[in-house]
Amino acid sequence: MRYAKVVPDIPTRAIDGCFDYAIPDALAGSCDVGCTVLVSFAHRLAVGYVVDVVSELAEGVNPLRVLPVERVLAEPAFDRVGARLAQWMAAEYAAPASVCLRLMLAPGQTTRVHKDEAGEWRLAVDRTKAVDDRWAQLSVTGRGFVPRRNASRQRRVVEALAAGPMRVAELSAMVPGAGSVVTALAKRGLVEVEHRRRIRGVGEPTSLSSASAPRPDHLTDGQLAALDAIARATDAGCGDVVLVDGVTGSGKTEVYLDAIERVRERGRSAIVLVPEISLTAQTVGRFRSRFGDDVAILHSRLSSGERFDQWDLARSGRVHVVVGARSALFAPLSNVGLVIVDEEHEGSYKQDQAPRYHAREAAAELARLRGAALVLGSATPSLESLERCRAGSWRGVRWTRVSMPERPGGSRLPSVRIIDMRSTFSPKGGSVFSSPLRDALLDRAEKREKSVLLLNRRGFASFLMCRECGCVPTCPHCSTALTYHERTHSLACHTCGSAWPVRAYPDPSTKCPNCGSRYLAQYGVGTQRVEDELRMLLPEDVDVIRMDADTTATKGAHTRLLEQFDASECAVLVGTQMIAKGLDFPEVTLVGVVNADTTLKLPDFRAAERTYNLLEQVAGRAGRGERPGEVIIQTYWATHPAISAVATHDRSSYLGYELEQRDEAYYPPYSRLANLTLAGLSERAVRERASALAVKIRARVEGMEGEWEVLGPAECVRSKVKDRYRRHIVVKAPVDAELGPLLDECARALPACKGVTLAIDVDAYDML
Ligand SMILES: Nc1ncnc2c1ncn2[C@@H]1O[C@H](COP(=O)(O)OP(=O)(O)OP(=O)(O)O)[C@@H](O)[C@H]1O
Numbered sequence: 001m002r003y004a005k006v007v008p009d010i011p012t013r014a015i016d017g018c019f020d021y022a023i024p025d026a027l028a029g030s031c032d033v034g035c036t037v038l039v040s041f042a043h044r045l046a047v048g049y050v051v052d053v054v055s056e057l058a059e060g061v062n063p064l065r066v067l068p069v070e071r072v073l074a075e076p077a078f079d080r081v082g083a084r085l086a087q088w089m090a091a092e093y094a095a096p097a098s099v100c101l102r103l104m105l106a107p108g109q110t111t112r113v114h115k116d117e118a119g120e121w122r123l124a125v126d127r128t129k130a131v132d133d134r135w136a137q138l139s140v141t142g143r144g145f146v147p148r149r150n151a152s153r154q155r156r157v158v159e160a161l162a163a164g165p166m167r168v169a170e171l172s173a174m175v176p177g178a179g180s181v182v183t184a185l186a187k188r189g190l191v192e193v194e195h196r197r198r199i200r201g202v203g204e205p206t207s208l209s210s211a212s213a214p215r216p217d218h219l220t221d222g223q224l225a226a227l228d229a230i231a232r233a234t235d236a237g238c239g240d241v242v243l244v245d246g247v248t249g250s251g252k253t254e255v256y257l258d259a260i261e262r263v264r265e266r267g268r269s270a271i272v273l274v275p276e277i278s279l280t281a282q283t284v285g286r287f288r289s290r291f292g293d294d295v296a297i298l299h300s301r302l303s304s305g306e307r308f309d310q311w312d313l314a315r316s317g318r319v320h321v322v323v324g325a326r327s328a329l330f331a332p333l334s335n336v337g338l339v340i341v342d343e344e345h346e347g348s349y350k351q352d353q354a355p356r357y358h359a360r361e362a363a364a365e366l367a368r369l370r371g372a373a374l375v376l377g378s379a380t381p382s383l384e385s386l387e388r389c390r391a392g393s394w395r396g397v398r399w400t401r402v403s404m405p406e407r408p409g410g411s412r413l414p415s416v417r418i419i420d421m422r423s424t425f426s427p428k429g430g431s432v433f434s435s436p437l438r439d440a441l442l443d444r445a446e447k448r449e450k451s452v453l454l455l456n457r458r459g460f461a462s463f464l465m466c467r468e469c470g471c472v473p474t475c476p477h478c479s480t481a482l483t484y485h486e487r488t489h490s491l492a493c494h495t496c497g498s499a500w501p502v503r504a505y506p507d508p509s510t511k512c513p514n515c516g517s518r519y520l521a522q523y524g525v526g527t528q529r530v531e532d533e534l535r536m537l538l539p540e541d542v543d544v545i546r547m548d549a550d551t552t553a554t555k556g557a558h559t560r561l562l563e564q565f566d567a568s569e570c571a572v573l574v575g576t577q578m579i580a581k582g583l584d585f586p587e588v589t590l591v592g593v594v595n596a597d598t599t600l601k602l603p604d605f606r607a608a609e610r611t612y613n614l615l616e617q618v619a620g621r622a623g624r625g626e627r628p629g630e631v632i633i634q635t636y637w638a639t640h641p642a643i644s645a646v647a648t649h650d651r652s653s654y655l656g657y658e659l660e661q662r663d664e665a666y667y668p669p670y671s672r673l674a675n676l677t678l679a680g681l682s683e684r685a686v687r688e689r690a691s692a693l694a695v696k697i698r699a700r701v702e703g704m705e706g707e708w709e710v711l712g713p714a715e716c717v718r719s720k721v722k723d724r725y726r727r728h729i730v731v732k733a734p735v736d737a738e739l740g741p742l743l744d745e746c747a748r749a750l751p752a753c754k755g756v757t758l759a760i761d762v763d764a765y766d767m768l
């Protein structure tokens with residue numbers, strides 16, 4: 001008899017675990033690791049995932065009491081390593097195992113059981129399926145067939161098919177009614193119709209010049225050193241990590257491409273993670289131009305059908321390279337020899353819902369489990385990765401840093417000027433541009449060169465404030481200041497989405513909600529305002545292209561805007577954080593930062609790190625070609641080390657300062673930190689629950705080795721979201737502490753409580 005170890009998909013902390021079920025003979029051939037199955041669990045039906053198949057039950061389990069697997073609902077989506085990775089994530093991030101396993105399933109599948117009106121458990125399966133296309137081609141006899149003179153549709157179809165097989169759908173677009181013509185011709189044996197699987201999500205071709213990756217004549221010394229270190233790590237086959245610490249434009253992508261080629265030659269496959277927002281046509285194009293059809297692309301902007309087909313390419317072994325956002329880590333590729341995480345410092349690698357895993361950490365675990373190498377790349381590596389490289393090892397594997405301090409060819413890092421906005425006299429009162437930035441923009445317009453302008457929008461949305469009482473309108477359901485949208489004259493909450501029509505001063509209808517004054521005026525600038533000012537400043541023949549959440553909302557808009565910028569003879573690209581990374585346009589000679597310091601003021605211990613990273617990344621968009629680049633950074637905080645270090649491209653001056661602060665306050669990379677957030681409609685219930693949990697944790701860590709700190713409970717910065725009150729507890733622990741299991745244990749030990757939710761965020765990034 002064989003037994004399946006099944007994790008039921010009932011994601012509550014109380015019943016999270018793995019249970020034995022017998023595999024009946026009828027299912028012997030189909031019930032394997034990675035299958036979704038139907039089982040009965042605690043007198044109900046449940047969907048579950050098979051994480052192991054064994055031939056003996058654990059000691060002490062009575063075989064007579066073991067229930068059978070009822071049905072196999074879906075074929076294997078993951079292997080034993082996938083199952084172990086999910087179980088590692090569950091422990092590390094104090095998340096239910098079933099929620100981690102769901103990450104590994106085929107996209108677009110929901111398999112759930114629910115109670116119907118009669119109280120019976122029912123199974124609901126909703127599944128994205130492969131789709132076929134009808135293809136038509138002329139048969140041997142068809143090739144000699146000459147349609148009658150007046151059969152014009154028939155003639156056009158035969159003419160089109162003479163050039164080769166075609167999709168019937170495409171043919172119908174050319175010749176209306178082609179479908180029925182094909183059917184008629186097929187009946188006469190003149191045309192053959194065949195069904196072929198269509199692969200969705202391959203993407204449209206782009207005209208972007210940077211979307212190809214021509215093989216360079218020579219690699220730089222840095223690139224060679226990086227490839228050498230990666231080769232050693234790959235050959236060691238035990239999860240060793242190489243950090244490619246390469247300045248902007250140093251050619252990290254070329255290193256990835258060559259490293260992948262090398263593992264491909266050895267018959268192994270590769271996974272490449274890039275941040276969701278830099279998963280652009282450019283990035284995809286570079287991988288496609290080198291590996292062609294051997295690449296699958298996975299990210300959340302694809303439809304579920306597209307995602308399913310791309311995922312299935314990996315499972316069926318038709319591709320050996322997967323490029324994608326966070327979730328591509330769980331693609332069902334066999335024989336993975338290399339995992340690459342580009343822009344490894346990016347905060348978006350941390351998932352903000354359960355399981356709250358960090359893709360860099362999960363990638364390290366995956367590389368270890370698969371006997372692969374992990375490559376991390378960045379111009380601004382995370383302090384965690386730098387610290388592990390300094391130590392030389394972390395969790396039993398080697399961490400090596402290779403630096404690539406130079407750009408290939410003749411190009412150099414741009415020169416950087418910091419403009420202190422406090423001392424800059426702006427002759428045109430209220431302009432967002434200082435005179436040096438204005439002059440530089442005009443100069444580029446004259447020379448017909450391109451510029452990039454960053455508006456640091458995080459924490460700096462435009463808002464309304466009453467000049468008489470100082471009141472800032474906030475959302476009644478959330479504790480967030482409302483954002484003012486000038487063009488639609490409305491105030492919107494970016495937390496819950498509510499919006500109200502409001503006109504700001506000097507409109508006569510203006511009225512402060514607090515004191516009734518009519519001086520409710522706009523503060524801060526948005527991208528639209530910058531765009532408007534640019535159009536006023538620059539001659540008409542300069543294209544102004546705006547890229548932000550609004551202009552990129554529709555599918556393909558992102559690529560179209562970049563293509564427009566690429567094709568333009570002289571243009572300014574103005575945008576939010578999304579323009580800071582990865583863009584490779586050699587004609588850009590000027591980068592301007594409208595407001596550098598807004599991110600510095602966020603109540604977050606990573607604020608300085610984030611600001612430095614953003615500025616260094618966006619500065620790196622300038623001077624990537626032959627002409628030298630110039631960067632102008634406007635700030636009210638010119639003396640902050642995170643800002644002044646960018647001016648000299650000298651990370652060490654900022655690092656020294658930052659590490660000292662982190663050490664003093666016992667923050668990562670010197671400690672691990674977890675943020676536990678409790679939320680509920682009743683403020684009292686949230687308070688009581690939070691206090692009880694803090695007491696449990698304090699008692700649990702008492703006497704533990706190393707330094708432990710339990711802070712709070714305290715009100716969250718966003719103290720109310722969608723009418724729910726929020727309090728949090730912060731736990732700091734030694735870097736080698738098993739933080740997840742400990743916190744999970746404390747949470748389980750509390751008696752059940754309705755109405756208050758608990759989110760445990762281990763290695764938290766969002767502390768608000
Ligand atoms: N050895 C080389 N010789 C000449 N050109 C190269 C070489 N390696 C890379 N390049 C080119 O240099 C440019 C910059 O490379 P790439 O975009 O990979 O840089 P990067 O390190 O990823 O930069 P960033 O961190 O700023 O995104 C690309 O256009 C690439 O084709």
Ligand SMILES: [Zn+2]
Binds near residue numbers: 722
């Ligand atoms: Zn709200």
